[in-house]
Amino acid sequence: MSIWLVMIAIGVMTYATRLSFILLFGKMEIPRNLRRALRFVPAAVLPAIIFPELLVRDGVLNLSLGNERMLAGILAFLVAWRTKSAVLTIFIGMAALLLLQTLLN
Amino acid sequence: MLSERRKFLAGIKAELPILIGVIPFGVIYGVVALEAGLKAWEAQAMSAIVFAGSAQFVTAQLVGVGAPGLVIALTGGVINLRHALYSASVAPYVKPLRPAWKWLLSYLLTDEAYAVTITHYHCNTIANPHEKDFGEASTIRHEHWYFLGAGLALWATWQVSTAVGIFLGAVIPESWSLDFTVALTFIALVVPVLRDRASLAAGAVAGLVAVLAVSFPLKLGLVIATVAGIAIGLWMEAEV
Numbered sequence: 174m175s176i177w178l179v180m181i182a183i184g185v186m187t188y189a190t191r192l193s194f195i196l197l198f199g200k201m202e203i204p205r206n207l208r209r210a211l212r213f214v215p216a217a218v219l220p221a222i223i224f225p226e227l228l229v230r231d232g233v234l235n236l237s238l239g240n241e242r243m244l245a246g247i248l249a250f251l252v253a254w255r256t257k258s259a260v261l262t263i264f265i266g267m268a269a270l271l272l273l274q275t276l277l278n
Numbered sequence: 279m280l281s282e283r284r285k286f287l288a289g290i291k292a293e294l295p296i297l298i299g300v301i302p303f304g305v306i307y308g309v310v311a312l313e314a315g316l317k318a319w320e321a322q323a324m325s326a327i328v329f330a331g332s333a334q335f336v337t338a339q340l341v342g343v344g345a346p347g348l349v350i351a352l353t354g355g356v357i358n359l360r361h362a363l364y365s366a367s368v369a370p371y372v373k374p375l376r377p378a379w380k381w382l383l384s385y386l387l388t389d390e391a392y393a394v395t396i397t398h399y400h401c402n403t404i405a406n407p408h409e410k411d412f413g414e415a416s417t418i419r420h421e422h423w424y425f426l427g428a429g430l431a432l433w434a435t436w437q438v439s440t441a442v443g444i445f446l447g448a449v450i451p452e453s454w455s456l457d458f459t460v461a462l463t464f465i466a467l468v469v470p471v472l473r474d475r476a477s478l479a480a481g482a483v484a485g486l487v488a489v490l491a492v493s494f495p496l497k498l499g500l501v502i503a504t505v506a507g508i509a510i511g512l513w514m515e516a517e518v
Contacts, residue, residue: 176341176347182351182355183327184327184329186358187333187354187361188384190358191361191387192365192384194365194366194369195365195372195380195383195387198370199369209515213480213508215393216471216477216481217507218363218364219393220481220482220488220507221484221485221499221500221507222488223465226460228489229489232492253466253468254469258295258466260295260298262462263295263466266461267458267459270458271454274455
């Protein structure tokens with residue numbers, strides 16, 4: 174299969190996924206309980222992306238103090254929580270990671 | 279008209295800080311795609327056709343190791359299953375819109391545009407989350423223009439940063455760990471949605487399950503973890 178076919182196939186599947194419930198729920202009433210459940214989507218999906226990025230290194234769970242990404246991530250979370258600033262979160266988190274990598278290696 | 283423009287600009291403005299984390303991601307994708315053997319214009323076209331960072335990374339890597347096309351296509355498609363949750367989540371707010379709007383906004387429904395937009399939608403309906411017509415209310419207030427602004431800002435940035443990666447990126451040393459900006463972006467996005475004990479519990483459980491299920495194929499652990507988090511959130515909410 175050519176790379177173009179592969180890209181178009183993935184593109185179509187991705188687009189169909191994004192379109193799916195927007196179209197479906199456009200035609201039917203959304204049950205109230207489902208609507209309540211959907212309000213938790215962002216609160217659940219974002220940590221589900223973040224945790225493995227910080228805690229799993231090379232395929233294994235790493236909770237040691239030698240895990241720079243975990244430490245920098247915790248600091249970034251505190252910055253985000255206190256300042257509500259994405260810019261500060263990204264810059265301080267990145268600076269912390271580079272500093273820790275220098276110190277720990 | 280004035281209100282539409284104001285919402286559109288507000289959407290762009292809300293997305294701007296997030297773009298700082300997205301730019302390195304796009305640049306790294308451009309580099310990885312070329313290293314995997316994609317031609318420059320193929321790598322660039324994928325950013326427009328697929329327009330989903332993690333799926334594009336995996337696709338490039340699988341192309342690089344010479345995986346069969348069917349395997350690559352299925353993997354790329356399944357990784358984006360979480361977007362079905364995003365679709366369901368924004369559906370009530372865009373329900374009254376014309377089909378053309380729905381088709382356009384669906385194309386722009388990425389992780390980062392979704393997170394910014396849904397936070398905005400939630401904040402504007404928090405007074406009455408069970409209000410039946412908040413789709414109607416959102417549409418009257420032109421909130422879809424906010425969605426469009428956030429989505430287009432991300433789209434344009436993704437295309438340009440891919441191009442930068444393709445043409446300049448090979449000089450970025452791996453020791454700079456620029457890929458970490460992806461995690462930092464999501465950390466910045468998650469804080470505003472952790473509003474109460476129920477959503478905090480949902481996030482904690484989803485994060486833990488995602489770590490435990492990290493070895494599941496095709497990032498299916500992500501979807502399982504999200505569903506587990508939602509269940510805990512609902513349970514906590516019912517308890518209070």
